Amino acid sequence: MSGQTLYDKLWSQHLVKERGDGTALIYIDRQLLHEVTSPQAFEGLRLAGRRPWRLDANLATPDHNVPTTLKERAEGNTGIKDPVSLIQVQTLDDNCDSFGIEEFRINDARQGIVHVVGPEQGATLPGMTVVCGDSHTATHGAFAALAHGIGTSEVEHVLATQCLLAQKMKNMQVRVEGRLGAGVTAKDIVLAIIGRIGTAGGTGYAIEFAGSAIRDLSMEGRMTVCNMAIEAGARVGLIGVDDTTIDYLRERPFAPQGELWDAAVTEWRNLVSDDDAAFDKVVTIDAADIEPQVSWGTSPEMVANVSGEVPDPASARDETVKHSYSRALEYMGLSPKQKITDIKLDKVFIGSCTNSRIEDLREAARVAKGKKVAASIQLAMVVPGSGLVKRQAEAEGLDRIFIEAGFEWREPGCSMCLAMNADKLGAGEHCASTSNRNFEGRQGYGGRTHLVSPAMAAAAAIAGHFVDVRQFAANDDTQVQEA
Amino acid sequence: MQKFDRHQGVVAPLDRANVDTDLIIPKQFLKSIKRTGFGVNLFDELRYQDEGYPGQDVAKRPLNPDFMLNQPRYQGASILLARRNFGCGSSREHAPWALEDFGFRVIIAPSFADIFYNNAFKNGLLLVTLEEDTVARLFQEVDAEEGYALDVDLENQRVITPSGEVLEFEIDEFRKHCLLNGLDDIGITLQDEPAIRAFEARHRESRPWLFRQAQ
Numbered sequence: 001m002s003g004q005t006l007y008d009k010l011w012s013q014h015l016v017k018e019r020g021d022g023t024a025l026i027y028i029d030r031q032l033l034h035e036v037t038s039p040q041a042f043e044g045l046r047l048a049g050r051r052p053w054r055l056d057a058n059l060a061t062p063d064h065n066v067p068t069t070l071k072e073r074a075e076g077n078t079g080i081k082d083p084v085s086l087i088q089v090q091t092l093d094d095n096c097d098s099f100g101i102e103e104f105r106i107n108d109a110r111q112g113i114v115h116v117v118g119p120e121q122g123a124t125l126p127g128m129t130v131v132c133g134d135s136h137t138a139t140h141g142a143f144a145a146l147a148h149g150i151g152t153s154e155v156e157h158v159l160a161t162q163c164l165l166a167q168k169m170k171n172m173q174v175r176v177e178g179r180l181g182a183g184v185t186a187k188d189i190v191l192a193i194i195g196r197i198g199t200a201g202g203t204g205y206a207i208e209f210a211g212s213a214i215r216d217l218s219m220e221g222r223m224t225v226c227n228m229a230i231e232a233g234a235r236v237g238l239i240g241v242d243d244t245t246i247d248y249l250r251e252r253p254f255a256p257q258g259e260l261w262d263a264a265v266t267e268w269r270n271l272v273s274d275d276d277a278a279f280d281k282v283v284t285i286d287a288a289d290i291e292p293q294v295s296w297g298t299s300p301e302m303v304a305n306v307s308g309e310v311p312d313p314a315s316a317r318d319e320t321v322k323h324s325y326s327r328a329l330e331y332m333g334l335s336p337k338q339k340i341t342d343i344k345l346d347k348v349f350i351g352s353c354t355n356s357r358i359e360d361l362r363e364a365a366r367v368a369k370g371k372k373v374a375a376s377i378q379l380a381m382v383v384p385g386s387g388l389v390k391r392q393a394e395a396e397g398l399d400r401i402f403i404e405a406g407f408e409w410r411e412p413g414c415s416m417c418l419a420m421n422a423d424k425l426g427a428g429e430h431c432a433s434t435s436n437r438n439f440e441g442r443q444g445y446g447g448r449t450h451l452v453s454p455a456m457a458a459a460a461a462i463a464g465h466f467v468d469v470r471q472f473a474a475n476d477d478t479q480v481q482e483a
Numbered sequence: 484m485q486k487f488d489r490h491q492g493v494v495a496p497l498d499r500a501n502v503d504t505d506l507i508i509p510k511q512f513l514k515s516i517k518r519t520g521f522g523v524n525l526f527d528e529l530r531y532q533d534e535g536y537p538g539q540d541v542a543k544r545p546l547n548p549d550f551m552l553n554q555p556r557y558q559g560a561s562i563l564l565a566r567r568n569f570g571c572g573s574s575r576e577h578a579p580w581a582l583e584d585f586g587f588r589v590i591i592a593p594s595f596a597d598i599f600y601n602n603a604f605k606n607g608l609l610l611v612t613l614e615e616d617t618v619a620r621l622f623q624e625v626d627a628e629e630g631y632a633l634d635v636d637l638e639n640q641r642v643i644t645p646s647g648e649v650l651e652f653e654i655d656e657f658r659k660h661c662l663l664n665g666l667d668d669i670g671i672t673l674q675d676e677p678a679i680r681a682f683e684a685r686h687r688e689s690r691p692w693l694f695r696q697a698q
């Protein structure tokens with residue numbers, strides 16, 4: 001019999017019961033809650049007279065609707081000007097209060113995007129099942145946690161029963177072998193993977209990312225890769241445990257301490273796929289082939305190398321692709337065969353649960369240091385993923401680098417990733433964005449999003465159009481801390 | 484979820500096919516943080532003469548006198564009679580929430596859209612599918628008699644008309660069981676509470692660090 005994949009192990013460790021109809025009850029160790037997808041779940045509990053099954057499994061923080069300017073944030077919830085947003089945030093506060101769930105509120109230093117906060121607190125641990133009413137919950141798989149995005153009725157189901165009704169997925173392995181070139185990052189890896197397998201390539205699968213290039217990534221980089229598993233169609237992205245995982249978690253507030261830590265680490269070491277585990281599908285990519293990526297279209301699979309060009313729909317492989325390329329080019333206001341480096345930008349957004357961690361900000365700062373945002377850029381903003389990331393960045397002087405270069409340095413939240421607060425693109429504006437979705441209208445009605453890495457976004461801000469960050473990487477200075 | 488075994492109520496006729504979820508509850512009401520309170524905006528565009536928005540004082544809005552729910556004879560109706568493909572369109576669960584909040588317990592139609600069908604049962608609404616001809620006849624009967632009421636007997640899967648005619652209907656056993664016992668998905672899972680507790684105890688024993696809070 002062949003060995004087990006990491007996904008198989010996590011599944012069987014949480015299997016409460018198979019129901020005989022293809023679904024199973026799996027036990028959930030951690031639920032993260034935010035203001036947008038939880039209110040009806042709490043109300044459902046209330047209407048049915050139910051209580052949460054296990055309070056300490058839940059952790060909440062508002063993120064989608066929070067304003068990101070210092071002035072508004074100084075006012076706490078009252079700084080939220082949109083009444084609907086305000087009600088959502090207040091409702092989360094009220095629900096957490098009345099049910100007794102731990103919440104990092106708007107002005108708590110630990111507040112931030114749920115997918116940044118969970119790992120940063122050690123509230124996401126290897127071997128856990130983690131759910132959140134948000135599709136980017138796949139992020140937490142970087143810790144060898146089985147992490148799913150779920151819908152509001154499932155949020156209620158987990159609150160009430162500590163279980164999720166789930167169907168077992170198939171196993172897919174994406175191996176990235178070899179060394180990344182200088183200036184090429186985790187974001188480029190995942191964009192290249194999506195470009196290769198397509199946005200439906202992972203549908204029905206749990207994707208495990210493996211190979212030496214993945215092993216070489218920091219936890220921040222691994223989270224960036226797993227975060228976008230959903231853009232490749234997979235609800236789950238996973239990476240096995242190694243020293244990097246363990247070193248990251250040591251001393252985190254929710255992580256075990258002392259003997260419990262030792263016992264946990266011993267067990268966590270097994271959270272890797274067995275050597276002889278069988279995958280239903282394996283994709284191998286050579287890291288050395290990956291260039292900095294830029295998305296040119298309205299789907300995350302529409303990516304190109306920075307040295308490349310926008311495709312010509314006329315040479316598309318079939319009519320459907322041709323049609324979708326033409327439509328994307330029209331929406332994006334681009335012409336066939338236009339060079340990627342000729343795409344001019346109006347705004348730059350560095351942030352989101354994909355790329356707002358300390359390492360992302362360091363990468364961007366390294367590029368921006370001593371330079372100036374181009375005059376043609378109307379707004380370049382850096383939005384840290386959490387209050388603690390912001391604090392750390394400020395301790396390292398990154399905020400000053402950004403501000404001096406002409407970036408706005410904001411308060412933590414989802415911000416322009418989905419434009420639920422005031423941070424939005426105007427119609428027709430091109431934005432270099434470190435977020436994860438370039439759908440039509442995602443960052444504001446008519447807005448044109450190009451997905452890139454933090455370093456590429458910073459370089460684009462300075463040049464006013466896309467440039468190959470490898471030209472900027474020349475003055476690579478890892479000692480940004482001492483700026 | 485409210486149990487359903489037998490229900491007798493006044494029938495309100497909605498004489499249109501393909502009633503979509505946007506007609507049931509328009510999209511501007513989806514921003515709400517609640518799953519109750521949608522009843523006043525049920526069929527908003529048909530019911531009122533002005534444009535509805537969330538948080539309005541509905542008492543001040545001009546009613547459309549032609550819409551059947553505004554007519555005295557259908558006040559207090561709890562059974563909705565509709566035409567084919569009821570509930571098509573988006574997957575919003577707000578549609579059954581609105582119908583239920585308004586006071587409907589049963590909807591009778593020749594056919595229902597898939598997702599709506601699922602969502603309705605999850606929320607304790609009974610959907611009764613009857614032949615197109617039968618439904619057409621019921622429309623005539625409702626029209627002819629003020630206060631026309633039906634008796635819906637889920638256990639025996641039949642609808643009894645005021646004249647004593649019995650109309651049988653099909654429903655799958657699982658959905659019937661859930662409605663009869665007031666079991667929603669959560670209720671069904673909670674029937675496995677002992678298994679969940681036992682699993683949790685073993686899990687806590689073998690991996691105590693997963694249960695630790697911040698220090």
Ligand code: SF4
Pocket residue numbers: 063064113114115134136352353354413414417418435436
């Ligand atoms: S940052 Fe964007 S993708 Fe991530 S949770 Fe917030 S809105 Fe969703």
